[in-house]
Amino acid sequence: DADVTQTPRNRITKTGKRIMLECSQTKGHDRMYWYRQDPGLGLRLIYYSFDVKDINKGEISDGYSVSRQAQAKFSLSLESAIPNQTALYFCATSESDGYTFGSGTRLTVV
Amino acid sequence: GQQVMQIPQYQHVQEGEDFTTYCNSSTTLSNIQWYKQRPGGHPVFLIQLVKSGEVKKQKRLTFQFGEAKKNSSLHITATQTTDVGTYFCAGGDGGSNYKLTFGKGTLLTVNP
Numbered sequence: 001d002a003d004v005t006q007t008p009r010n011r012i013t014k015t016g017k018r019i020m021l022e023c024s025q026t027k028g029h030d031r032m033y034w035y036r037q038d039p040g041l042g043l044r045l046i047y048y049s050f051d052v053k054d055i056n057k058g059e060i061s062d063g064y065s066v067s068r069q070a071q072a073k074f075s076l077s078l079e080s081a082i083p084n085q086t087a088l089y090f091c092a093t094s095e096s097d098g099y100t101f102g103s104g105t106r107l108t109v110v
Numbered sequence: 111g112q113q114v115m116q117i118p119q120y121q122h123v124q125e126g127e128d129f130t131t132y133c134n135s136s137t138t139l140s141n142i143q144w145y146k147q148r149p150g151g152h153p154v155f156l157i158q159l160v161k162s163g164e165v166k167k168q169k170r171l172t173f174q175f176g177e178a179k180k181n182s183s184l185h186i187t188a189t190q191t192t193d194v195g196t197y198f199c200a201g202g203d204g205g206s207n208y209k210l211t212f213g214k215g216t217l218l219t220v221n222p
Contacts, residue, residue, distance in 0.1 A: 033209075035212075040119070040214065041214060042116075042198065042212045042213060042214035042215050043153070043198065043200075043212040044212075045209065045210075045211075048209055056209075058209075090152060090153070097155070097158055098143050098145070098155025098156075098157075098158055099143075099145075099153070099155060099200075099210070100155070101152040101153050101154070102152065103151075103152050104152050
């Protein structure tokens with residue numbers, strides 16, 4: 001099993017719909033992150049959490065919300081999806097060294 | 111906020127040629143990390159540099175961290191087709207060591 005699992009892998013949704021992307025990890029790390037990747041723009045931080053009671057906004061949090069349900073679970077929600085939220089979304093965890101990324105969720109908003 | 115600039119955006123080389131990507135930060139970094147993302151894949155951690163002037167090697171890959179801890183480079187000697195992918199640097203600021211700011215990446219393609 002993968003250390004960081006993201007579901008779904010692919011999703012197409014309509015404008016205005018609420019959608020949740022899920023992330024779970026088996027590494028036992030406290031720190032978890034959500035990034036989005038767009039061609040030519042690299043990885044941009046949406047939200048991060050350093051433990052279950054700690055949630056912080058990243059550089060592009062508008063239009064997104066998160067929930068840290070447990071140490072192992074960190075979900076990202078789009079309350080009302082819009083087309084410019086079409087992107088590849090990555091969840092990651094870390095401890096004292098590099099990040100471990102999930103395989104990503106490719107989200108298309110039509 | 112902290113900005114991490116990475117150049118070049120793209121690099122195409124013939125197999126066997128060398129390759130270098132450069133990373134520059136607007137602020138002093140506490141550490142810098144490098145990642146590789148294969149086409150269709152996810153970023154994979156390569157290495158972390160922490161000390162001023164640090165140099166680390168992994169086989170054909172050489173990583174450097176500048177004396178001022180504001181720049182870094184990744185050099186690949188004698189590229190192979192397996193080196194294809196996007197290489198990202200990511201800098202940690204002094205206040206939030208585990209919140210990284212990523213550069214936009216350098217896409218390396220290798221012609222066999």
